[in-house]
Amino acid sequence: MSYRLRLPGREPVEVPSWGNLAIELVAERAGVKPAVQAWIDESDRPVIARLARELDLATLEHARNGERIGVMLGKRPGDLELAAGEWAKPDSNPGVALGYPDCCSTAYKLWHHSNQHDASYPDIVFTVAEKTTGLRGLPAALNDLFYFFSRNRSPDAEPRRRRLEQLNAGLDLNGLNLIGWHPCSYRCKNSLAVAAKIRAALETLLPELAAVQRLCLSRPVLFWDWDRFAALKGAWRGEDFFYEKVAPPFGALDAKTSDILRRGDRIKASEKTVEVLKGDESLAVYGRGALFLDFQ
Numbered sequence: 001m002s003y004r005l006r007l008p009g010r011e012p013v014e015v016p017s018w019g020n021l022a023i024e025l026v027a028e029r030a031g032v033k034p035a036v037q038a039w040i041d042e043s044d045r046p047v048i049a050r051l052a053r054e055l056d057l058a059t060l061e062h063a064r065n066g067e068r069i070g071v072m073l074g075k076r077p078g079d080l081e082l083a084a085g086e087w088a089k090p091d092s093n094p095g096v097a098l099g100y101p102d103c104c105s106t107a108y109k110l111w112h113h114s115n116q117h118d119a120s121y122p123d124i125v126f127t128v129a130e131k132t133t134g135l136r137g138l139p140a141a142l143n144d145l146f147y148f149f150s151r152n153r154s155p156d157a158e159p160r161r162r163r164l165e166q167l168n169a170g171l172d173l174n175g176l177n178l179i180g181w182h183p184c185s186y187r188c189k190n191s192l193a194v195a196a197k198i199r200a201a202l203e204t205l206l207p208e209l210a211a212v213q214r215l216c217l218s219r220p221v222l223f224w225d226w227d228r229f230a231a232l233k234g235a236w237r238g239e240d241f242f243y244e245k246v247a248p249p250f251g252a253l254d255a256k257t258s259d260i261l262r263r264g265d266r267i268k269a270s271e272k273t274v275e276v277l278k279g280d281e282s283l284a285v286y287g288r289g290a291l292f293l294d295f296q
């Protein structure tokens with residue numbers, strides 16, 4: 001699969017769907033990203049060279065991880081050297097050099113540092129939600145629930161990831177994020193300001209992806225973990241959310257939870273619990289391990 005960036009007055013530029021590279025390049029065009037980082041194989045070098053040529057970007061190969069080569073793309077070679085220098089530091093925090101807000105980059109670093117050897121550590125979404133005032137009416141632009149990079153530490157991540165892809169055939173999960181970082185809070189003003197610029201560029205350069213994002217990111221989500229979640233189609237009535245169905249993207253839920261959600265039609269969420277109901281009948285109450293995040 002690939003994307004075609006529509007640049008004014010030029011032929012479309014074909015971008016492979018390697019991770020969220022297309023969105024990162026949109027952010028670069030939006031002027032908010034001095035350096036775009038990608039891991040590539042040797043055989044991918046011609047593609048990077050073509051992208052650099054067609055998008056007027058410089059490149060810098062700066063790291064190796066086994067067979068994989070770390071490469072950066074950006075307008076100014078000096079910015080690439082700066083980002084590569086940050087990347088190479090032992091306790092590296094290259095977020096700001098990659099265009100992420102300082103507050104979010106620092107918050108991510110704290111989370112990452114404290115969990116880097118522990119696969120059972122809570123998903124970063126819980127840390128971000130804790131820092132967020134109220135979980136109703138969250139901006140869809142900061143929805144990072146389907147942004148799996150730099151966050152998933154379980155040893156069985158690969159098969160779980162493949163299962164998610166099977167459940168969402170035809171939908172590029174890597175395209176379901178507007179920001180290429182995790183915000184420090186779901187109401188972070190710095191992230192919102194940058195996200196607005198990326199959104200405006202996405203509407204022009206990749207309108208099809210912008211439309212898919214509008215559908216998939218603007219929904220309340222019952223969330224347990226990076227691959228266990230349910231996005232719900234419905235509407236708020238008073239204090240409760242009434243839903244018609246579970247909507248894409250689909251999480252990899254166990255049969256019991258799937259059945260409860262299929263039977264239910266209403267969510268009652270408080271600070272501590274999320275309850276699924278069918279009319280007035282309670283079907284399940286989830287405690288600390290679940291969140292109901294109302295992205296709109």
Ligand SMILES: [Zn+2]
Binds near residue numbers: 103185188190
């Ligand atoms: Zn922030």
